[in-house]
Amino acid sequence: MDLALTPPLREFQDEVRTWLAEHLVGEFRRHRGVGFSFDDHAWDLRLAWDRELAAGRWLCIGWPEEYGGRGASVDEQLLFQLEYARADAPYRATSQGQDLFGPTLLAFGSPEQKRRFLPKITAVQELWGQGFSEPGSGSDLASLRTRALLDGDEWVIDGQKIWTSGGVYADWLYVLCRTNPAAPRHKGISMLLVPADQPGVDVRPIRNIMGTSEFCEIFFNGARTAADMVVGEVDGGWSVAMGALGTERGTTLLAEHLRFQHEIDEMTTAARETGQHRSAMMRAELAHAWALARIIEWNGRRLMSTLKHDDGNAAAQASISKVFASTTHRRIGELAMQAKGAASELVGADYDLDRLQQVLLASRAESIYGGTTQIQLNLLAERTLGLPREPRPKDGPA
Numbered sequence: 052m053d054l055a056l057t058p059p060l061r062e063f064q065d066e067v068r069t070w071l072a073e074h075l076v077g078e079f080r081r082h083r084g085v086g087f088s089f090d091d092h093a094w095d096l097r098l099a100w101d102r103e104l105a106a107g108r109w110l111c112i113g114w115p116e117e118y119g120g121r122g123a124s125v126d127e128q129l130l131f132q133l134e135y136a137r138a139d140a141p142y143r144a145t146s147q148g149q150d151l152f153g154p155t156l157l158a159f160g161s162p163e164q165k166r167r168f169l170p171k172i173t174a175v176q177e178l179w180g181q182g183f184s185e186p187g188s189g190s191d192l193a194s195l196r197t198r199a200l201l202d203g204d205e206w207v208i209d210g211q212k213i214w215t216s217g218g219v220y221a222d223w224l225y226v227l228c229r230t231n232p233a234a235p236r237h238k239g240i241s242m243l244l245v246p247a248d249q250p251g252v253d254v255r256p257i258r259n260i261m262g263t264s265e266f267c268e269i270f271f272n273g274a275r276t277a278a279d280m281v282v283g284e285v286d287g288g289w290s291v292a293m294g295a296l297g298t299e300r301g302t303t304l305l306a307e308h309l310r311f312q313h314e315i316d317e318m319t320t321a322a323r324e325t326g327q328h329r330s331a332m333m334r335a336e337l338a339h340a341w342a343l344a345r346i347i348e349w350n351g352r353r354l355m356s357t358l359k360h361d362d363g364n365a366a367a368q369a370s371i372s373k374v375f376a377s378t379t380h381r382r383i384g385e386l387a388m389q390a391k392g393a394a395s396e397l398v399g400a401d402y403d404l405d406r407l408q409q410v411l412l413a414s415r416a417e418s419i420y421g422g423t424t425q426i427q428l429n430l431l432a433e434r435t436l437g438l439p440r441e442p443r444p445k446d447g448p449a
């Protein structure tokens with residue numbers, strides 16, 4: 052992508068840098084780089100940071116101003132992401148609403164829904180959780196069984212979701228429900244917006260490998276939401292969900308190489324401290340990790356370019372970026388433990404993991420959420436290489 056900085060873009064970049072330098076201070080600065088997209092380390096501090104960004108109107112800057120955005124251009128959005136990652140600011144606690152649900156609502160929501168929900172996301176007043184996966188319906192999402200029936204002017208929802216990130220903090224859930232069991236699997240699903248705080252919704256945290264409970268199970272027992280809380284058409288939720296997953300697979304990775312670079316820098320420091328840097332193997336691995344971060348950078352730029360020019364290759368490019376970044380991050384996590392040597396096996400009191408230990412553990416999930424590596428490879432094989440489709444469950448009534 053050609054990101055030659057025109058004078059207005061340079062001015063914008065200066066504005067972002069100045070704001071970050073003035074506001075990423077004190078506790079926020081001490082917590083640079085804290086958290087991951089799917090992690091709730093230092094949650095309260097990250098939430099406070101999101102509110103700081105909101106006060107400066109630096110959340111969702113690509114959204115129209117009427118919803119709290121800045122109507123920023125694609126280049127400005129990319130520049131912001133790059134500067135943000137370069138400053139190593141904390142991961143945003145409310146990324147579910149900002150990066151996943153919000154863009155989906157912008158693309159598919161009604162004008163009333165956009166007016167109702169988007170400003171509360173940019174003001175960090177309402178948090179969102181994604182209720183797609185169910186036990187037995189992850190990769191094969193179209194087999195989902197959570198049902199919604201219209202009862203007067205309300206939907207009544209029964210079923211179970213699992214792995215809902217940020218579910219314990221969510222005020223609202225965007226939930227895929229089967230609204231027409233007689234229709235073919237992909238055609239009887241709707242995306243409903245459901246208030247989380249009600250007697251019919253039971254949220255149960257799941258403890259993860261990092262010792263936190265960022266995701267949860269959610270049980271719906273006669274949960275209710277208003278009849279107009281459907282995004283897109285009733286029974287047309289499949290294409291809405293695919294739009295949401297496309298966002299999850301792609302644009303959230305655009306500045307990832309800079310995150311990786313901070314980790315590689317930290318790992319290089321650790322290798323110097325333990326003397327590992329004298330090993331030829333370690334030096335080669337560190338150089339390789341650096342080169343992989345550069346490839347991720349170019350993958351991100353290629354993806355941005357396909358999005359900007361709408362050339363129809365965005366889905367394939369997003370899959371490539373996701374597979375490459377998640378595989379690389381695992382490798383960085385493992386290498387970081389070698390760089391730390393024996394100290395890598397020690398954790399602080401209360402299972403207090405340091406940043407590199409968090410990378411090792413958190414990166415295990417990156418090849419799973421947002422569509423597993425195997426599913427991305429299937430998509431690339433079929434849609435990009437034109438290989439035969441793998442056998443699918445019969446597309447009859449669900």
Ligand SMILES: Cc1cc2nc3c(=O)[nH]c(=O)nc-3n(C[C@H](O)[C@H](O)[C@H](O)COP(=O)(O)OP(=O)(O)OC[C@H]3O[C@@H](n4cnc5c(N)ncnc54)[C@H](O)[C@@H]3O)c2cc1C
Nearest residue numbers: 089181182183184189190214215216416419420421423425
């Ligand atoms: C940290 C984390 C956060 C998450 N957050 C959310 C969330 O907020 N909301 C939400 O709805 N979900 C969330 N998920 C769930 C995630 O989307 C699913 O875990 C994922 O889609 C895989 O589904 P599954 O776990 O049921 O595994 P399965 O689909 O059962 O897959 C098991 C294994 O089989 C492989 N496999 C399956 N089908 C095929 C195939 N056709 N060809 C080849 N291999 C195949 C998979 O690649 C995988 O290795 C999260 C998951 C994690 C780890």
